[in-house]
Amino acid sequence: MSEPLKVHYKVGDIEFEAEGSAEDVEKQRQAFMNELLPEAVNAVIKTHSKVNPPIINTVDPILLPPQTEIVSEDTFQVSENQGELARESLASFCNSFGNLIDQDFLLAAAYFDEKKNNVATFSIDSARRYYQEARRPEHSNLSLLINRTIGKGYIMDAPKTDGISSKLYALTANGIRRVENKELSITNGEKKTTKKPKKAVQKKTLNLLRFMSRRFES
Numbered sequence: 001m002s003e004p005l006k007v008h009y010k011v012g013d014i015e016f017e018a019e020g021s022a023e024d025v026e027k028q029r030q031a032f033m034n035e036l037l038p039e040a041v042n043a044v045i046k047t048h049s050k051v052n053p054p055i056i057n058t059v060d061p062i063l064l065p066p067q068t069e070i071v072s073e074d075t076f077q078v079s080e081n082q083g084e085l086a087r088e089s090l091a092s093f094c095n096s097f098g099n100l101i102d103q104d105f106l107l108a109a110a111y112f113d114e115k116k117n118n119v120a121t122f123s124i125d126s127a128r129r130y131y132q133e134a135r136r137p138e139h140s141n142l143s144l145l146i147n148r149t150i151g152k153g154y155i156m157d158a159p160k161t162d163g164i165s166s167k168l169y170a171l172t173a174n175g176i177r178r179v180e181n182k183e184l185s186i187t188n189g190e191k192k193t194t195k196k197p198k199k200a201v202q203k204k205t206l207n208l209l210r211f212m213s214r215r216f217e218s
Contacts, residue, residue: 023173085116098186111179121158123166
């Protein structure tokens with residue numbers, strides 16, 4: 001069973017901290033981003049418009065409990081143990097599951113990038129890089145692949161990052177569990193062949209036998 005996940009956001013004077021499973025942390029983060037953060041920002045703006053801005057000591061560090069990492073809203077990153085993947089390549093990691101279908105290859109590659117490189121978001125350009133690093137033929141329509149995977153609840157839209165125009169995505173709790181529980185689907189890679197009808201061949205053989213039989217009778 002994985003250890004509880006801890007995240008801490010600090011946006012100016014506004015802080016948010018959550019602890020628990022990945023799914024619980026994601027729910028708390030969404031509630032914070034959609035409901036609490038806008039109200040807190042308005043309150044800070046009103047307060048600072050009436051009083052002088054506080055003097056912030058940039059020398060003293062902010063002390064946090066053990067195993068807690070300050071994560072900015074812009075990077076949207078999650079702290080994880082990277083030791084077991086230190087000598088693993090994307091190709092070897094994905095190949096360990098077998099010949100994955102494109103949807104599950106995308107999930108495994110995004111999971112690998114998050115756990116090893118501490119990057120919890122990806123774009124279409126990232127998906128193209130995943131295919132190149134894994135030495136795998138690229139899917140013909142990555143936008144369609146991503147949209148279908150979003151529809152199944154395995155990935156979701158991620159917060160927009162300043163300076164990055166590309167749309168970002170992140171694994172959902174269901175997507176992470178699908179990889180960790182090894183519920184990924186594989187393809188055998190075999191090409192379907194169409195069997196030719198044998199009726200014509202059988203009829204020709206039958207006619208030949210009849211012809212030979214008549215010759216022997218005569």
